[in-house]
Structure formats: C-alpha cells, structure tokens
Amino acid sequence: MVEFNSDYEILQQAIAMEVEAYEFYLALANRVEGQQMRKTFEDLAEEELEHKAKLELEVMKTGKTVTPHQEPARPEEYYILSDDRTPLDMDYKDMLMLGMEKEESSFRTYVNWVANAHSEEHREVLLAIAEEEVKHKLRFETEYDLLLKKS
Numbered sequence: 001m002v003e004f005n006s007d008y009e010i011l012q013q014a015i016a017m018e019v020e021a022y023e024f025y026l027a028l029a030n031r032v033e034g035q036q037m038r039k040t041f042e043d044l045a046e047e048e049l050e051h052k053a054k055l056e057l058e059v060m061k062t063g064k065t066v067t068p069h070q071e072p073a074r075p076e077e078y079y080i081l082s083d084d085r086t087p088l089d090m091d092y093k094d095m096l097m098l099g100m101e102k103e104e105s106s107f108r109t110y111v112n113w114v115a116n117a118h119s120e121e122h123r124e125v126l127l128a129i130a131e132e133e134v135k136h137k138l139r140f141e142t143e144y145d146l147l148l149k150k151s
Contacts, residue, residue: 007122010113011059012067014126017106018052024102028095033090037092037143044099044136051129058125096144106130107148 002009022045029041056066090098110130117123 004113004116007117007119008059008062008064010102010117010126011055014110014113014129015052015055015066017057017149018048018055021048021102021106028099031090032092032095035094040139044139047132047136051124052128052136054125057083058122061121093144093147095149096140099140100137100144103133103140107133107137 002013004013025041025045025048029038029045032038032041059066107130110126110133114123114126114130117126
C-alpha cells in the first residue's frame, strides 16, 4: 500500500480513483445490451462523479487547489478479472462479477485511507464514501443473484 504524507495526498489519490471508476462504469455501460443495466452502470458512473465532487470540496476546504486528473482514460483492456479476462471477453455475468470485485477493492482502499487520515472531517468523508462503495457492491450482488435465479 502507498504511504501518504498528508490528507491532501489521500484526497488527491481518492479523486483519481473516482475518475477511473467513472470511466470504468461508462465503458461497461457501452458494452451491456440491456437498457436497465446500461442505466445502472450510467447511474453508478454519476455516483462516482458525486464522490469526486465531495473529495474536491474537502481539498478546497484545506485552502489547496485540486490537481486536475492527468492520466488518460484507461482502455477497457486495463481492467482484469481475477481469472485474467478483460471486459472485451466478458458477458453480463462477468461484468457483474468485475463490478463486485472493483467495489470491494474500493471499499477496502477507503477503509485503509480512513485509518491513515489525520483530520476527523476527512476521516468522516472517506468513511461515508466507503459506505457508498459497499452499497454499489450490494447492487451488483443483487443483480447477480437475480441473474442466477433466471438461469
């Protein structure tokens, strides 16, 4: 895990992670066939932008400026399932599994950041976003369970 010297560094990394999550969900939305799940992925993308805005507000409250996200959008091939497949190889079930993995990872990352943050206010914001990431994972799990029942 990366060591951070300040809450500012944690917040900047969290902002970058939210931008990446936004791009990830838009990529999945463009690949899914069903309108309902496309809407779900688009909604999740929008929620990741809301997380980004909360984090940017925390940076601004410190009197610092938000460093613009410099990295280019990652291609879909960047995201790899635990069995080495990419979104280009995936069906809907695989996309749901990937979403669950990604949200679990995001949750754990935020929890680690909460433990390393110095400001109580920053810890509260990071914890709130961690809770939202768990809700995202639950959405994927629910959809996955429904898909299995249909099979």
